[in-house]
Amino acid sequence: EADIYQTPRYLVIGTGKKITLECSQTMGHDKMYWYQQDPGMELHLIHYSYGVNSTEKGDLSSESTVSRIRTEHFPLTLESARPSHTSQYLCASSGGGSGNYGYTFGSGTRLTVV
């Protein structure tokens, strides 16, 4: 049974729409992450959070924004979707220090912008 949930699983939207990808975890983890992954390609870190009211940008330049108002919730928002945003978005959480406890990933949201 998954302890980290992402919704929606699949999303097809038109260019210019605002969307929010949801991510929630029930493990009480303080660290949460968003990764972007194109089919068959590596994961790129786009945002991370070390706790409530803490958010940082990752390596990959992204036009998305995130918020962390509650420990369990880490939504990602695209204000104006473009076809270049088409990708899979993976949310993860971690409870340990220095990454030693590993990440728990959600099943991902596959986004298609037409």
Added chain:
Amino acid sequence: TQLLEQSPQFLSIQEGENLTVYCNSSSVFSSLQWYRQEPGEGPVLLVTVVTGGEVKKLKRLTFQFGDARKDSSLHITAAQPGDTGLYLCAGGQWDMRFGAGTRLTVKP
């Protein structure tokens, strides 16, 4: 420049064969993790290695962390079709970086 280099990129073998995949970097990592990802799903953690030279076994999978903590290998004995998937290594501290992965196909 990719922080973690994984090789080979693709590997297709017959059921029952042994294989080794590699994860290399010029950086030293405090820990390194291996994940397996199936199509349409998120990666699932297999193991975390922390100490240089450490060897961990998970059934038919053997993971080794290099003495200098810059590289790691994953060896699978008697591969089965259920081992098919994308194997990813990841390293770092608070924010992990992933390699591009080795895509393994095990044919029955």
